[in-house]
Amino acid sequence: MLSLKRFTSLANSYGADPARWPAETRADAQALIAASAEARAVLSAARAEDVMIGAARRREEAMLWRPGEQDAALARLRSGVADRIAASPSPRPGQARHGWGMVSDGSLLRMQLGWFGLAASGGFAVAAGLLIGSLFSAAPNPTDLLAVFQATPIHIIVD
Amino acid sequence: MSGGHVAGSWAETWWGVSAADVTKDVNPSVRRPRAYAEAADEALVSWSADGDGRAFDEIVRRHGPFALRLAARIAPDRLAAEDIVQEAMVRAWRQSGRFDPKRARFRTWLYRIVVNLCIDRRRRVEPDALPDAFDAADPGAAADEILAAEERGVALAAALRVLPARQRAAMTLVYDEGLSGAEAARVLGLSAKAVERLLARARAALREQMGADHDWKEG
Numbered sequence: 442m443l444s445l446k447r448f449t450s451l452a453n454s455y456g457a458d459p460a461r462w463p464a465e466t467r468a469d470a471q472a473l474i475a476a477s478a479e480a481r482a483v484l485s486a487a488r489a490e491d492v493m494i495g496a497a498r499r500r501e502e503a504m505l506w507r508p509g510e511q512d513a514a515l516a517r518l519r520s521g522v523a524d525r526i527a528a529s530p531s532p533r534p535g536q537a538r539h540g541w542g543m544v545s546d547g548s549l550l551r552m553q554l555g556w557f558g559l560a561a562s563g564g565f566a567v568a569a570g571l572l573i574g575s576l577f578s579a580a581p582n583p584t585d586l587l588a589v590f591q592a593t594p595i596h597i598i599v600d
Numbered sequence: 601m602s603g604g605h606v607a608g609s610w611a612e613t614w615w616g617v618s619a620a621d622v623t624k625d626v627n628p629s630v631r632r633p634r635a636y637a638e639a640a641d642e643a644l645v646s647w648s649a650d651g652d653g654r655a656f657d658e659i660v661r662r663h664g665p666f667a668l669r670l671a672a673r674i675a676p677d678r679l680a681a682e683d684i685v686q687e688a689m690v691r692a693w694r695q696s697g698r699f700d701p702k703r704a705r706f707r708t709w710l711y712r713i714v715v716n717l718c719i720d721r722r723r724r725v726e727p728d729a730l731p732d733a734f735d736a737a738d739p740g741a742a743a744d745e746i747l748a749a750e751e752r753g754v755a756l757a758a759a760l761r762v763l764p765a766r767q768r769a770a771m772t773l774v775y776d777e778g779l780s781g782a783e784a785a786r787v788l789g790l791s792a793k794a795v796e797r798l799l800a801r802a803r804a805a806l807r808e809q810m811g812a813d814h815d816w817k818e819g
Contacts, residue, residue: 454799455781461774463781463792494806497756498775504757505672514682515664522660522689523653529690531651532697 443469449483457488641706649697656693663707664689666777667714673772674718674765684721688713704786711773711787719765752810759809767802770795 443451448470455461462470473480506514634647636658647655667688671681692699692710699709760768766788773784774795785792 450796450800453803454796455774456803460778461781490803490807493752493756493810494760494771494775494803496753497760497806498771500753500757501673501760502669505678506669511665511668514668514678515661517682518664518668518686518689519657519660521686522693523657525686525690526653526656526693529694532649532694 443473445473445477445479445483448473448480452483452487456491456494457484458491642701645692645696645699645701645706648693649699656689656696659692659706659710660689663710667710669776670711670769670772671714671718673776674715674768675721680721681718684717685714688717705783708783708786712789715769715787716789718769722765755809756806759806763802763805766790767798767805770798771802774799 443466447466451462451466451470459467459470470480474484634652634655636644636654639647639655639658641659641662644655644659648659664685667685668681671684671688672678675681675684688710691713699706760771763771769788770784773779773787774781779787781792781795785795788795788798790798
């Protein structure tokens with residue numbers, strides 16, 4: 442059951458027209474109107490506000506658009522948009538996706554797989570280099586093992 | 601004779617359209633004309649993404665009137681509103697390939713572009729002026745009662761004009777266009793509760809304008 446407080450809040454937002462109210466509240470609102478004189482009073486005040494607001498909005502609309510001006514504005518809009526899109530490249534589906542679009546269509550996953558692939562191929566190249574190096578170089582003499590780690594220039598200076 | 605040529609000739613004969621205006625069906629050899637006026641918004645957007653300007657013109661024809669009224673209610677003035685709607689339409693064209701009908705209705709997507717552009721423009725141009733003829737007296741209205749009603753109407757219309765942009769947008773979407781609170785919320789990028797609060801604040805401001813004990817509350 443809708444409380445009178447919630448009913449008043451809805452009337453203060455949507456006015457008295459039930460078509461504007463959230464669908465899930467309408468049946469409860471009708472029940473409350475039938476049961477509560479206070480609810481009927483709230484609705485009556487909202488209806489009076491609707492009348493005044495509607496009149497003010499029509500007045501404002503009339504000030505914004507004189508007769509025929511909306512049709513002329515639409516014609517200008519169609520012409521202006523047609524000119525601008527004729528001068529611009531055709532949009533292509535799937536171009537430059539960002540955000541949720543990338544998540545929902547899997548392109549973000551593909552992009553991450555791409556980064557992973559790049560890192561994996563780099564790692565593979567390093568491993569292959571070490572393998573080839575070990576295959577084509579002589580095994581170090583166990584007695585001269587420290588020489589392996591000694592940099593050549595230092596060796597020259599010592600000599 | 602190629603399939604494409606046959607399809608084009610058929611279309612030109614029966615629909616008065618060129619071969620570019622026919623679309624491939626599931627079977628590439630079977631083509632049908634594009635019936636723009638009957639097409640759903642989603643189909644028109646999809647065709648637009650392929651570069652079909654006629655499909656997009658149908659979108660402009662279909663949604664332009666309300667987009668113009670919506671923008672005129674929120675933008676600083678009507679000329680700004682026309683600029684904004686044109687810009688919104690061109691953006692919609694450019695981004696048509698990114699539109700996902702599973703995530704939003706087209707009109708919600710378009711109105712959101714319009715509202716955001718309007719709010720941005722109003723932030724740069726505040727406060728907005730009333731039209732010159734806004735409070736011009738009606739020469740035929742002599743009786744005090746009519747004058748009083750006229751003044752009330754003018755005052756309320758002026759109060760409407762200075763409401764914050766989001767409140768104006770919420771009122772236009774819900775009261776004029778008949779969007780549900782949930783759909784208006786999607787246009788505005790807010791929750792349905794936030795839209796309710798915007799509407800309530802707008803009505804409270806108008807109520808205050810008219811005075812708490814004004815006779816129009818009598819119903």
